[in-house]
Amino acid sequence: MNGRAPKSLVLVTVDCWRADHAGFMGYPAPTTPFLDGLAAESLVFPKAIVTGAPTYYSFPGLLASRFPLSLGREVVGLAPGEVTLATVLERSGYETAAFVAANPYLSARFGYQQGFGVFRDFLSEEAARSYVMNSGERRQQAAQRPRARTRFNQRVAKLAHAFGPVGAMYDELYFQYCQRIAAPKNESWDSLRRFPAADVLVNEACTWLASLGQRPFFLWLHLMDPHAPYYPPPQAIEAMGAGRVRPARGRYLNESWNRCDLGPGRLRKYRDEIVRLHDAGVRWVDIQMARLVEALRASGRWESCVVALTADHGEEFLDHGGRFHLPSRAYQESLHVPLLLRVPGVGKKVSSEAPFSHLHLAPTILDAVGIEPPPEFEGRSYWREVQAGAGWGLAVSESVGRCTNPMDPEKRLGSRVLVVQDRRHKLVLDFERRTEELFDLDADPGEQRILPQDAEKTIRVRLLRAALQHLEGRDREPKAALALAARVRQFGLELSRPEMPSETAAT
Numbered sequence: 001m002n003g004r005a006p007k008s009l010v011l012v013t014v015d016c017w018r019a020d021h022a023g024f025m026g027y028p029a030p031t032t033p034f035l036d037g038l039a040a041e042s043l044v045f046p047k048a049i050v051t052g053a054p055t056y057y058s059f060p061g062l063l064a065s066r067f068p069l070s071l072g073r074e075v076v077g078l079a080p081g082e083v084t085l086a087t088v089l090e091r092s093g094y095e096t097a098a099f100v101a102a103n104p105y106l107s108a109r110f111g112y113q114q115g116f117g118v119f120r121d122f123l124s125e126e127a128a129r130s131y132v133m134n135s136g137e138r139r140q141q142a143a144q145r146p147r148a149r150t151r152f153n154q155r156v157a158k159l160a161h162a163f164g165p166v167g168a169m170y171d172e173l174y175f176q177y178c179q180r181i182a183a184p185k186n187e188s189w190d191s192l193r194r195f196p197a198a199d200v201l202v203n204e205a206c207t208w209l210a211s212l213g214q215r216p217f218f219l220w221l222h223l224m225d226p227h228a229p230y231y232p233p234p235q236a237i238e239a240m241g242a243g244r245v246r247p248a249r250g251r252y253l254n255e256s257w258n259r260c261d262l263g264p265g266r267l268r269k270y271r272d273e274i275v276r277l278h279d280a281g282v283r284w285v286d287i288q289m290a291r292l293v294e295a296l297r298a299s300g301r302w303e304s305c306v307v308a309l310t311a312d313h314g315e316e317f318l319d320h321g322g323r324f325h326l327p328s329r330a331y332q333e334s335l336h337v338p339l340l341l342r343v344p345g346v347g348k349k350v351s352s353e354a355p356f357s358h359l360h361l362a363p364t365i366l367d368a369v370g371i372e373p374p375p376e377f378e379g380r381s382y383w384r385e386v387q388a389g390a391g392w393g394l395a396v397s398e399s400v401g402r403c404t405n406p407m408d409p410e411k412r413l414g415s416r417v418l419v420v421q422d423r424r425h426k427l428v429l430d431f432e433r434r435t436e437e438l439f440d441l442d443a444d445p446g447e448q449r450i451l452p453q454d455a456e457k458t459i460r461v462r463l464l465r466a467a468l469q470h471l472e473g474r475d476r477e478p479k480a481a482l483a484l485a486a487r488v489r490q491f492g493l494e495l496s497r498p499e500m501p502s503e504t505a506a507t
C-alpha cells in the first residue's frame with residue numbers, strides 16, 4: 001500500500017463502444033448526457049487504445065496488464081493462476097464482484113472468475129457450450145438444425161443460382177419473404193435481445209453493494225448493450241429522440257445488416273438506422289450508470305470510489321467497408337475507445353493526445369486507489385503522469401487476423417496483425433497478408449491513404465523498432481508455467497464435446 005487509505009473501485013467495460021460515439025469525446029448525438037457530466041469531473045483520455053480486438057484479445061490487457069499473445073497464440077483468456085486487477089485487490093482485502101452480460105469469452109472457462117468473490121456471467125449452459133465449439137462442430141450443428149428452407153425451396157434456390165444474377169434475385173426475394181411475411185408475431189425488443197441489458201446488471205450490482213460491510217470493494221461490470229444484434233430497450237431509443245421504432249423494424253434492420261450476400265454498397269442504406277440502434281444501446285448504459293452512481297451516493301460510498309469506464313474495442317459501420325469487429329481490422333474505429341477515470345479529489349486535467357494503452361490501465365488504476373501494482377504486470381503505472389496530464393507516448397495492439405473463433409486451433413494459430421502508434425502516426429503490420437501500412441492520423445484521421453513506402457522514413461524506422469522490440473524484447477521465461485496451465489485448460493475444453501450447441505456469434 002502507498003500509505004493512503006485505499007479507495008473502492010468500479011470498473012465498467014462496455015462492449016463495442018468506439019471513442020467517437022461518446023458525447024464527452026465530441027459525438028454530436030446524445031448518447032451520454034450523464035457520463036458527459038461525470039467526465040467534467042474526471043480524467044478523460046483523448047486516445048485510449050486497446051491491446052487487441054475483439055474481446056478475447058482485449059481483456060488480457062485490461063484485467064491482467066498483459067499483451068494478448070504474450071503467453072503464445074494457443075492461450076485463450078487469462079491463464080489459471082494469473083495475477084489480475086481482481087486477484088491483487090482481493091489479496092489486499094477488498095470485497096470483489098463481477099457481473100458480466102453473457103459474453104462467453106469472459107466466463108470462468110477462460111479464467112475470468114479469478115479474484116472475484118462473486119462472479120455472475122449470465123450465461124446459460126447452452127450458450128456457454130456453443131462458444132467452445134470449433135468451426136467444424138458449428139457446421140455439424142447447423143446441419144442438424146430444423147431447416148428454414150423446405151426441400152422444394154432448396155431446389156429452386158439451386159436452380160436459380162445456376163443462372164448467375166437470378167440467384168441473387170432469389171436470395172433477395174427469399175430474405176424479404178422471411179422478414180415480412182413469415183416473421184414471428186408478437187415480438188418485442190425484450191424478446192429479440194440476446195444479452196441481458198445494463199439495468200439487469202446494475203440491479204444485481206446494487207443488491208451486492210447493499211450487502212457489503214465497511215471494507216473497500218472492487219466491482220466490475222461488463223455491459224453488452226451496444227453489441228450486435230442491436231436491440232436496445234425502447235426507452236433508450238426514445239431518449240435518443242429517434243421516436244418510436246417498431247421491434248419488427250429493428251429485426252429487419254439487424255437481419256439485413258447481418259447478410260453475407262450484400263456488399264458495402266447495398267448495406268449502406270441500413271447504416272444510419274443501425275447506428276441509431278447501436279447508439280441507443282450506449283444511451284441505455286448511460287442511463288444505468290446514472291442509477292449506479294446514485295446508489296453509491298445514497299450509501300455514502302461515492303466519495304471514496306474510483307470509477308474507470310472504457311470499452312473493450314470499437315465497432316465498424318462501413319467506415320472501411322466492414323461491419324462489427326473482426327480481429328483483422330486494425331482501424332481506429334476498432335482500436336480507439338473512450339476512457340474516463342474518476343478519482344475523488346483529483347481535478348480534471350487535460351490529458352495528452354498521445355495514445356494511452358490499456359496495458360497500463362490496471363497498474364495505473366491500482367496506483368490511483370492506493371495499492372502497489374504487482375511486478376507480474378507488463379504495463380506500468382502512469383498515475384503520476386496522468387495527474388500531470390502527459391508523459392506517455394506509444395501504444396501497441398495485436399491480434400491474430402484470421403482468428404474469428406479462438407476455439408478453432410487452425411484460426412487461433414494464424415499470423416499476427418501488429419499495430420504500433422504514437423500521437424500522429426500508425427504502423428500496421430499484417431504478417432498474413434505481408435503488408436506494412438503507415439498512416440498519418442493528423443492529416444488523414446479516417447485512415448484512407450496509406451503513405452508511400454519511401455515517405456516518413458525516420459518515423460517508419462522508429463515504429464518498426466518498437467514493433468521489433470515488442471516481438472523480441474520481453475522476457476518470456478517466468479510465464480512458461482502460466483502458458484502451460486492455460487494450454488492444459490484449453491485442451492480440456494476442446495476434448496469436451498458440446499451436447500446442446502446453439503448458434504451464437506458474440507465477441
Ligand SMILES: [Zn+2]
Nearest residue numbers: 015055312507
Ligand atoms: Zn467485445
